[in-house]
Amino acid sequence: MQLALIPAFPIIASFLLAIFGPKFSRKVVSFLGVFGIASSFIATLFVLLFLFSGGKDFQAYREILWTWIPFYSSEMDTATIQMAFYLDALSAVMLMVVTFISSLIALFSVTFMEDDAEISWFFACMNLFVGMMLILVLADNFLVLFLGWEGVGLTSYLLIGFWRNDVLNGRAATKAFITTRIGDIFLLFGIFLVFSNFGTLNIQEVLDLADANWPVGSLIATITALCFLGGAIGKSAQLPLQTWLADAMRGPTPVSALIHAATMVTAGVYLIARVGTIFSLSPIAQSAVMWIGAATLIFAGIGALLQNDLKRVLAYSTMSQLGYMFLALGAGAYSAAIFHLATHACFKALLFLGAGVIGYLMHHEYSLTKIGNLRYQYPLIFWVFLIGLGSLTALPFITAGFYSKELILSEVFLSSAGGMLPWAIGAFGALLTGAYSARLFILLFYKPSPQGGEGATHSVAGEVSVFMKLPLTILAILALVAGFFPIAAFVSRSVLSPVLNTESHTWKLEIAVTVLALMGILLGTRGKLLKNAVGLDAFYEGLFTKPYIAISSFMRADPIRPVYRLFVLLAASLQHLLALLQNGRLTYYVTALILAVLLVLSFAVLS
């Protein structure tokens, strides 16, 4: 019952808010919205303290709630899919990250959404998201994982399209849902394959069976791993399913912080780390993960340089950082990837909440052409972005991002699956990160205001309340110190460890990367606004979306229907033919009668 409590709190809160929310007062809604998530955090703390206080002996804990779906097979032996949860070090870290960050963001939203008419719907969706994410993280079998997986997709859809007055929001939400669902279908195929091979869907059993039965490099392992990879790249916005994430920024900013930066998009990383055994059986899939990560981190890094919208820069940056995590996963460095996931959640949530403060004060204006020169007016925002971008750029020693990114790059360099080239790409990514971070920083704080005047050029919409300041402060501290937590060592209890060549030269690598990042910052400070931001989606529009819409509207009238009209025409002409016979002239009738009699008679005579 203890584990089930963790997702139960936010889910119950979400149902209460969705059904009775409109009748509650704003204060009750806000309280319930934060309470659902925060109590899940507290439950997580208790569960983890209780379970992990035993020291290093503790491996995993399973909790079966009820029989979910019975699978009747032909032989009447029913394989049952349990609704069951599973906790080990990997899911524990994810639990902490999800519940803690979402509690802070829920607190932030209290002020951010204070004037919105549908605040209860907002908190209902947010609570449902947290509940579903926790189900995903805690899943004991693939179907429960899929339940959470689709559930977070749903809430992401609902929250991107939260403001219904603009059709574009609905389109962005639909795009996100459908793009990620394409990935989800691959995940489903992976689940089919696993079931048809092993007859069970329990994740741990499947991993053991796969390890025992599938030889390394076998075709079935590769196909299964690639199916899981398909699911992961959809959720985590990696190439080639990355296009939805930038559009997802149309949602309220706390949502971007929570779902589209800190938690949901990392589900793909979690999935691959969870089924790492299957990936380790397939060198092809493993290197596919690595190269997709490498390609995305460069692609999205360049994308971030080319955007003129604050939130879109951050979105591309998120893709790029997720690319680092995939790079690590591909090199087998699962614990390093999860470590970076945790630190990234802290500093990216910080950056997005900083952007949220800007949006809150500037009437939801995020275009870098319209805002700027915020240095003196809002020192809070200045410090938030300084720390957040510093951690993103991995400034050495004092930021959390430094430790996780260095761990990834050195493990990629040393692992047998990685090597020099992936490392070099990652290091070049560090240069890009420095460049777009510095460009963003300059445009936000040092660029002369577009209206020309210094200082108070922006009309301010509201007061930055303590509900905003508290989460920002906590996240800022974490963005600096989270690197000191022994997350990687803790996670490596329950994931595979990378095969490293030799322990050497890591400090040289660290210096090289740091120099590159600093060079990037220097480059970025010269960054300017672009005339028009680059749209990278046109390719997909042309390849899939437009042809589908064209075929669909071409066939709208249903091409089968004319076929039946042929029958109607046939019947009508037959009717005309028969109508000719019934013309009312007596002579015709008599002639016909005589002819018929003759015919019958002749038959009778002849036969």
Next chain:
Amino acid sequence: MSLVLLIAIPLLAGVLSSLWIRKANAISAVSIASVFAVTLYAYFWGESRTGLEDFWLVEYQASWFHLGLDGLSFVLLLTSGLVAALAAILSWEKPKEQFFLLTTLSGLIGLLLSVDLFAFFIFWELMLIPIYFWVLAYGKERRIFAALQFIIFTQISGLVLLASIVALFSYTGTLDINQLTELSLPKNVELWIASGFTLAFLIKLPAFPLHTWMPSLFRDAPIPAILAGLLVKTGAYGFLRFVLPLFPQSSQRLAPFMIFLGAIGVIYGALLAFSQKNPRKVLAYSTLSHASLILMGLFSNNLLALSGVIVLVVTHALASAGLFIALEAHFGFSLFFAMALLGLPGLGNFVGELLLLFGLFGQHPWAAIIGASSLVLGAAYMLRLIIQLYYGSPKPNSLTRVPILACSCIAVILLWIGLFPAPLLDLVIPTWTDTNADPIQESIPEEEVPAEGESTT
């Protein structure tokens, strides 16, 4: 006797309501409620649990008028009763429609209870004729065309069904399923008769390319008529009850063709649903897509897929009924039912689609891949529908209290099936497999047939 009551109550209530229009709503409500009560009574305390080789929980026989109740018909009876209740609520303002509703319901119940094929045919017609007049009398502007098209298609289907029944009778001398399952026909004869049944049920299901009557009917029929007569998949029931158990070899020979038709229909329906401007036509083509998925499951020769079919038949009827009620009137419920229809885990339709695809994947992986693509394409047209209805200029929710209550009931049932489908499956699957000599069981040594299915809940 309770089974006869089940058919008689709505029929008599329908006649009564047409005579006493002022009280028509009350009559309808009472009769539907008593249908529920009698169904539950018959299932749990039914009188005639007959001999060993009989698997009907409750039976009634008077020459050809042979009725029986088992887990499958019990579940579908409850579903039909529920959908009929929704239809009754929707036609609250037009009490004259209650007559059509109740007669349709009577035919539907009779059809679900028939053990004898002749009785089945009579109820098949009894269900369809009232819908024709209903559409003709209360439909929207192009109702005559829609009704005419509907009656022509369904009468062709009825004719083919009658011809097949006559042919079957001339070879076997009986129309009782209990006896038919023990007989076997010459191979070619069986194939011809099975094809006749299949054609009849394909039209009603509907499957590609026999679906064209449905979009125009959905556009112009009164919504209660759509709910009551068309959403409960009697075509799928016909396959489950007759074609698969009676003609096992032929259905295996027909299977590749049917799966092919299903695969086309899944994509075709989803593609056309995407560009429809009328929300009701979106639902019509979405129904085609789902029905095609059901068709694939039916012929996949796999118990897992069949259990998915049963769940999908129930949940699809409920979810689309809910969406029809909430359409253009309530954002939250429209979204909920759209999500159910696009197969969101945690809701009932997902369980059905998942079981179906799992079963299909074991037999025909490529068909399963096409079927699974409906999850993406379904999301595309459903979410487009939501944008079309609710984005841009948000409308206030305009549902009154009773429809909201009805929608909540369906929503709860869908959630329940989505999270605890085991009771539903345990109700249907054991009785269905123990007693039907379906192809799946051929490889298994004959065990003694239990007297009754376990009525676990």
